[in-house]
Amino acid sequence: MTKRNIGALMLALTLAVGVTGCKKKAPAPPPPPKPVAVAPAPPPPRPSITFSAEPTTVERGQCATLRWNAANATEVNITPGVGKVAGSGTQRVCPTATTTYTAKADGPGGSDSATATVNVTAPPPPPPPPPPVATISLSDLLAQQLQDAPFDFDKSEIREDARNILTRDSEALKGIFRDKYPNATVNVEGHCDERGSAEYNLGLGDRRATAAKEFLVQLGVAGDKLKTVSFGKERPTCTEANEACYQKNRRAHFSAGQ
Amino acid sequence: MNKTILAPFLLLLAAFQAPSQQSDILVKLTGGQVPVIAITDMRGSGDAQTHMGVFNRTLFDEIDNSGMLKIAPKSMYPLSVPQRPQDFGARGVVMGDWAKPPVAANYLAFGYTAIQDGRLVLFGFLFDVKQPDVANAQVIGKLYFGDPTAAGARQVAQEFAADILARFGVKSLAGSKIYFVRQMGRDSKEIWQMDYDGSNQRPVTQYGPGYTSFMPSVSKDNTKLAFTQLSQKNPAVILHSLETNRKLPFVNPQASVNASPDFTPDGQNLIFSSSLGAGFANLFIAGIDGSGIRRLTSVRAVETEPKVNPKTGAEVIFTSGRSGPPQLYKMSIDGTGIERLTSGEGDAVNPSWHPEGQLISFAWTRGFEPGNFNIFVMDVTKKAYIQLTHGVGRNENPTWAPDGRHLVFCSNRSGSPQIYTMLADGTQVKRLTSVGSNTMPVWSK
Numbered sequence: 001m002t003k004r005n006i007g008a009l010m011l012a013l014t015l016a017v018g019v020t021g022c023k024k025k026a027p028a029p030p031p032p033p034k035p036v037a038v039a040p041a042p043p044p045p046r047p048s049i050t051f052s053a054e055p056t057t058v059e060r061g062q063c064a065t066l067r068w069n070a071a072n073a074t075e076v077n078i079t080p081g082v083g084k085v086a087g088s089g090t091q092r093v094c095p096t097a098t099t100t101y102t103a104k105a106d107g108p109g110g111s112d113s114a115t116a117t118v119n120v121t122a123p124p125p126p127p128p129p130p131p132p133v134a135t136i137s138l139s140d141l142l143a144q145q146l147q148d149a150p151f152d153f154d155k156s157e158i159r160e161d162a163r164n165i166l167t168r169d170s171e172a173l174k175g176i177f178r179d180k181y182p183n184a185t186v187n188v189e190g191h192c193d194e195r196g197s198a199e200y201n202l203g204l205g206d207r208r209a210t211a212a213k214e215f216l217v218q219l220g221v222a223g224d225k226l227k228t229v230s231f232g233k234e235r236p237t238c239t240e241a242n243e244a245c246y247q248k249n250r251r252a253h254f255s256a257g258q
Numbered sequence: 259m260n261k262t263i264l265a266p267f268l269l270l271l272a273a274f275q276a277p278s279q280q281s282d283i284l285v286k287l288t289g290g291q292v293p294v295i296a297i298t299d300m301r302g303s304g305d306a307q308t309h310m311g312v313f314n315r316t317l318f319d320e321i322d323n324s325g326m327l328k329i330a331p332k333s334m335y336p337l338s339v340p341q342r343p344q345d346f347g348a349r350g351v352v353m354g355d356w357a358k359p360p361v362a363a364n365y366l367a368f369g370y371t372a373i374q375d376g377r378l379v380l381f382g383f384l385f386d387v388k389q390p391d392v393a394n395a396q397v398i399g400k401l402y403f404g405d406p407t408a409a410g411a412r413q414v415a416q417e418f419a420a421d422i423l424a425r426f427g428v429k430s431l432a433g434s435k436i437y438f439v440r441q442m443g444r445d446s447k448e449i450w451q452m453d454y455d456g457s458n459q460r461p462v463t464q465y466g467p468g469y470t471s472f473m474p475s476v477s478k479d480n481t482k483l484a485f486t487q488l489s490q491k492n493p494a495v496i497l498h499s500l501e502t503n504r505k506l507p508f509v510n511p512q513a514s515v516n517a518s519p520d521f522t523p524d525g526q527n528l529i530f531s532s533s534l535g536a537g538f539a540n541l542f543i544a545g546i547d548g549s550g551i552r553r554l555t556s557v558r559a560v561e562t563e564p565k566v567n568p569k570t571g572a573e574v575i576f577t578s579g580r581s582g583p584p585q586l587y588k589m590s591i592d593g594t595g596i597e598r599l600t601s602g603e604g605d606a607v608n609p610s611w612h613p614e615g616q617l618i619s620f621a622w623t624r625g626f627e628p629g630n631f632n633i634f635v636m637d638v639t640k641k642a643y644i645q646l647t648h649g650v651g652r653n654e655n656p657t658w659a660p661d662g663r664h665l666v667f668c669s670n671r672s673g674s675p676q677i678y679t680m681l682a683d684g685t686q687v688k689r690l691t692s693v694g695s696n697t698m699p700v701w702s703k
Binding site: 153154194195196197198199200202203204206207209210228229230231232234235 | 447470472486488491517518533537539560562563577579582583584607621628629631654697
């Protein structure tokens with residue numbers, strides 16, 4: 001028990017002596033070192049930029065390519081509408097009107113800018129509508145240019161004179177479809193004279209119309225533009241009871257379709 | 259007695275062909291055993307007399323048109339005319355006078371009218387004047403009622419005439435209708451209807467300008483009308499209800515011509531002409547709505563006017579150009595057994611079946627210039643025919659009356675096409691229309 005008390009006293013004394021001794025011995029700081037003389041750094045280079053548009057002229061709705069190459073720049077901005085871009089590159093632009101783009105390069109050495117203009121031209125006007133070809137109606141054209149094909153009584157065969165007429169008619173029809181009324185259809189009407197029965201004549205008129213149409217198609221008229229219709233003896237062009245009138249009624253006639 | 263109506267035709271048709279035999283036919287139809295009837299000019303008491311002109315004319319025409327009775331000339335009649343049965347033996351009225359020459363009648367029709375309770379009443383009598391005793395002579399003694407108007411007088415006369423004719427086996431045509439085609443304008447025809455005597459003409463279709471509605475056909479039960487219609491579009495078959503007068507659905511085949519429809523007797527099918535498929539109008543049959551269409555003929559010629567035998571439903575007569583100008587042919591309803599009926603001369607068109615299905619009527623230009631049609635009747639089995647009109651204008655579209663004894667047809671003998679009726683022996687020609695231009699009659703029940 002006694003020994004432990006002595007040890008503790010000794011430790012306390014030692015610690016007390018130690019602390020007092022450190023404070024007393026601290027040295028003064030050394031003076032700052034003298035700076036070493038060196039060459040001063042060169043000033044940073046001024047940025048530069050080249051900027052162009054290709055092509056320089058476009059039609060409205062088309063696009064152009066902006067191309068730039070900046071040196072000594074930390075930041076490149078293209079206005080209007082493009083914004084911050086890389087130091088060099090390309091950008092597609094589709095301005096709706098003539099636009100002058102400015103590319104500005106900024107760097108520690110200052111800034112540089114360049115402009116490029118994309119000229120926007122109006123597209124050519126749409127081709128003018130075809131001139132009004134048809135001041136004349138299809139009905140009038142058919143009446144002017146086509147002739148009725150005549151038939152014999154009770155017959156639907158194409159006669160020699162009807163062959164000549166239908167050959168001329170085929171040329172006229174082709175011309176009308178080609179030049180004037182490409183989308184029209186033409187009715188090939190079959191008619192009969194008053195002497196046969198109304199019932200049989202409806203079938204006979206149909207045969208006449210079909211025979212005339214088939215002849216025209218052989219000559220190169222588009223079959224899908226010709227529509228047959230029989231009127232029998234119900235729509236006579238003439239009502240006298242003589243052969244001249246009967247012949248006028250025994251016909252294939254052409255009229256404007258739908 | 260009914261069987262005797264058709265029998266004379268068949269007898270005489272079997273024999274003739276030569277012109278001289280035609281007169282045999284006429285004799286058999288009208289001569290010899292035909293009973294003679296005297297018809298008094300009847301009178302009405304008071305206001306009833308106003309309508310007696312119409313009444314007497316109608317009664318006379320009805321009996322006369324039947325062709326089954328010969329009317330004794332009125333100028334031969336005794337001066338004392340009975341009005342009631344009790345007049346015999348009084349006021350100088352002697353029944354025997356009517357049986358003796360010059361009247362020489364077998365029967366006497368007499369009576370009178372009066373207006374009672376706002377109705378026209380006919381007291382109508384038919385006496386068999388060959389009977390020795392007045393008490394046994396009465397054949398008809400009956401009251402008939404009608405409106406106190408001209409129309410009422412006509413109706414009463416028709417009913418009395420029908421009763422008289424029924425005694426001689428004649429089926430009355432009263433109540434039957436004739437459908438026909440009236441030209442309404444340059445590009446317009448409509449189907450019309452009238453009574454069998456030409457009265458009460460009225461339109462059935464009303465499509466207006468630009469529409470040609472023609473070639474009518476009426477179903478046997480009178481409920482449907484089929485016809486052909488032209489417009490700026492292709493000719494098409496149209497179906498109407500005669501009960502509602504509305505259009506009924508009929509799907510036309512995709513063809514440049516669909517025309518000339520006729521009903522099968524059961525009313526379930528329509529047979530018609532169509533250019534479907536091959537480009538020639540040939541014959542087809544389809545359901546009443548156009549469904550299930552079947553081709554019946556296949557020939558590079560125009561074929562139209564198919565008419566189904568109304569009695570059997572098994573045969574079809576039609577017009578075909580397969581041998582040249584249009585001629586009449588017959589075949590089975592299935593399209594087999596095609597046989598020509600006419601000789602090949604002229605144009606033979608417009609076939610129409612007799613109700614009993616043994617005779618046909620048609621129009622033929624045989625012996626005349628193209629277009630000058632005359633009316634003929636043919637026994638289809640024997641191909642024997644008689645000519646009923648003889649070059650009086652253009653005569654066409656004959657069709658039979660329901661009684662099988664009359665024909666209705668169209669003729670331009672007056673200068674314009676009009677509708678006429680006649681007995682099937684060519685006599686008793688009567689004009690029914692006079693306004694405008696009227697064609698293609700068909701006679702329905």
